[in-house]
Amino acid sequence: FPRFLRSPGVREILLRLSSSRIPTHPLDASDVKAIEEALEVMFEFTRLYQADEARGDAHMPLILQAFPGAWQWLVFLLPTSNNIRYTDNPNCDVPSDPKAYFNDxxxxxxxxxxxxxxxxxxxLCTLIKEEGRAACLxxxxxxxTVLDLNFPPIHTLPFGVALSSHRLSEELNDMRLDQRYSGLINSSLVAxxxxxxxxxxxxxxxxxAWLIDKPHLVQKYIPVYLDLIYSLLSTDRAIANFRRARGVTVVVNVLGKAVTSPGVLEDQYRDALNKFFMTRLPSLLLSTNTNEPLIAALDAGLLYIFGILATGLPDGGGAAEDYRELGNTLIRTILSPALLWPDVLRTIRRVIKRDHVFCDADVLKSRWHELGLLYLRYHMSCAVWATFRAQNKKLRYCHNAQCPSQGPHALRVCSCGEVFYCSKAxxxxxxxxxxxxxxxxGMKDALQLSASSTTTSVNLGPDTIELESDTVPMTYVERAYIKSCTFETEVVDGLRFVPDIPNPAEGKAFLLDWNCGQVGGIIRDIDDWLPQPASEDGPPMVRVYARISKGHAQTIVLLDVVHRRPSDYCLPNAARGKNVRRIVE
Known part of the structure; x- marks a missing residue:
């Protein structure tokens, strides 16, 4: 074999991979030949491993003497090294023809x-050998470098080339699970x-997503990528970066393909995909204090997937019930609380129309109770929003009776959300x-809260929660809509979508919790947990708060103060048939 390595053909391979032949900038037309020859012998280098394997792997150290130079060539030929770039000409992009082209x-x-x-x-051929692995490391x-190399857009690769990439991913994951290399490769993944x-x-x-509809031969790589993704998304920062890279959309797309691929995707892999991503979605959707991730998931078809799970999987699989349990977490902790926000309502309405999503709450409750309740709450929220918009539209004029301009549009709104103006003056x-x-x-001032306060703590049973925190961004109109939801929505199927406000009593405050498992659950009999606001005539009164969330952020907002008044001041549906009136009106 050593004599074989000294043969003219092998010596030519080793010569072309010498680091001394690597071009330097600025590149010229003569460098193209060196690049082409290096790519050609990269193909041939693997044959040396095959020849040595036929002789019992006895001469690997001799072959690997050329590896450092070959590695420097590999680094040079990476697009991330900015020495070359991939051609856009499809006629020049041939897997078996390693040509290089010099541009003007x-x-x-x-x-x-x-x-x-x-x-x-x-x-790959180097890494699977023990001596080769040592040379690589x-x-x-x-x-x-290998991570830069191994992950171009997969859909552009021919099947055979993509298969080599999957095998390399499998080898990397095996090394990640090996105690000898796990620390190094995990730190490299994070870096x-x-x-x-x-x-x-x-x-x-x-x-x-690419593997789902491919032959069963390559579906075995699905657990490999699930392991690697799990390792990558192990920190809050990594999850946030993935979300910014439109990760929510690609996750929902994979879920959609997995759920709707009967007979194509093996059951064990479909089950692994669905359970993995349905348990990862909550952390993605709660990775910021906005509704943007949820809106991205809805636009990508999350409700369509729920509709399929409600009617049963296309192949009659029994796993739909398990997926519904995972879906219940999304509904209870994310979707239902988000119905307080108009942008989410608009997105749901648009998606239902676009995807022809079945949203009959009465029918769905018998198939998937939690999903049926979600749509029931959605329809009621839409009704409140329609009423709110109609009332709000009537207010969109300048409320200053002495306004000199008489302009048609009001550009400013007061923080109470009930009056508009055309100018600051x-x-x-x-x-x-x-x-x-x-x-x-002024209600915040009555509670002695600074307008800039972000960390005012409220003791509520065993919890301490920030009151009026700026971690939940909202507009004045959104706050006014939340107030409308709280005082005007009716009972939903035995649960209180918004509970009745109890009889106002001296020194009491009541919290309407929109974030618990049963949306609209109420915490009753909260005595003296906040200072009593001053009142000139001192009628029995109660402060009404709502616990709300947007993404991961939660806060408590003061919605109103109510007290007993004569019947001509009655606020309908606000308190179990009692006569109450908002004190600010």
């Missing part, structure tokens, strides 16, 4: 498929994800003339 602007283009196939094959930033936020995790999820004039006595924004 001084850049060199190569075939994505040929470059990827040559380099992946070279690394001796190179600086080996794992970071690569930090340098390229969300890139790796998204690429791996997209590979799962009109707002100041109307405040001094009459609105000061009616505006509810």
């Amino acid at each position: 602007d001084g850049t060199v283009e190569v075939s994505l498929h040929a470059n990827f196939s040559a380099l992946i094959g070279f690394v 001796a190179q600086s930033n080996f794992f970071g 690569h994800e930090e340098e390229n936020p969300g890139y790796l995790s998204r690429a791996m999820v997209e590979r799962l 009109c707002q100041k004039a109307h405040w001094a003339a009459e609105h000061r006595a009616k505006c509810s924004r």
Whole structure:
């Protein structure tokens, strides 16, 4: 075999992979030949391993003497090294033809498929040998380089080339699970994800989508990518980066393909995919204090997937019930509380129309009770929103009676959400003339809360919760809509969508909790947990609060103060048939 290594053909392979032949910038037309020859012998280098394997792997150290130079060539040929770029010409992108092309602007283009196939094959054949693995690990930033190499857009690769990439991913995951290498490869995964936020995790999820409708031969790689994704998304920062890389959309797309692929995806892999991503979705949707991730999930077809699970899987699989239990977590903790926000309502309405989602609450409750309740609450919230918009539209004029402009549009709204103005001057004039006595924004001052306070703590049983925290961003109109929901919504199927407000009593406050498992649950008999607001005439009164959330952020907002008044001031549906009136009106 040593004599074989000294043969002209083998010596030519080793010569072409010498690091001394690597071009330097600026590149010129003569460098194209060196690049082409290096790619050609990358293909041939794997044959040396095969020849040695036929002789019992006795001469691997001799072959690996050329590995450092070959590795430097591999690093040079990575697109991330900015030495070459992949051609956009499909006629030049041939896996078996490692051609290079020199452009007038001084850049060199190569075939994505040929470059990827040559380099992946070279690394994979080296890595599966014990001596080769040691040679790989001796190179600086080996794992970071391989991660750069192994994850181009998978849908652009021919099946055979993609299969080599999956095999390399499997080898990397096996090394991650090996105690000898786990620390190094896990730190490399985290470092690569930090340098390229969300890139790796998204690429791996997209590979799962690619694998779903492929032959069973390659579906065995699904657990490999699930393991790697689990390792990548192990921190809050990684989850946030994945979300910013449109991770929510690709996760829901994978879920949709997995649920609707009967007879194509093996049951064990479909079950693993569905359970993995349905348990990861909550952390993705709760990774920020906005509704953007939830809206992305709805736009990607989350309600359509729920509809399939409600009617049963296409192949009659019995796993739908298990998936519904996982879906209940999403409904209770994320979807139901989000019905307080108009942008979520608008998205649900648009998605139902676009995807023809079945949303008959009465029919769905018998199939999937929690989903039926969600749509019942949705329809009631839409009714409140329609009423609120109609009332709000009537208010969109300048409330300053002395307004000189008489313009048709009001551009400003008071923080109480009940009066509008065309200018700051009109707002100041109307405040001094009459609105000061009616505006509810003074309620925070009555509770001795600074307008800039973000950490005022409230003791509520065993919990301490921030009151009026700025962690839940909302507009004045959104706050007014939440108030409308709280006082005007009726009973839902034995649960209180919004509970009745009890009889006002001296020194009491009541909290309407929109975030517990049963939306609208109530915490009763909270005595002296906040200072009593001052009152000139001192009627029996009660402060009404709502616990709300947006994404991961939760807070308690003061909605109103009510007290007993004569029947002509009655506020309908506000308190079990008793006569009450909002004190600010």
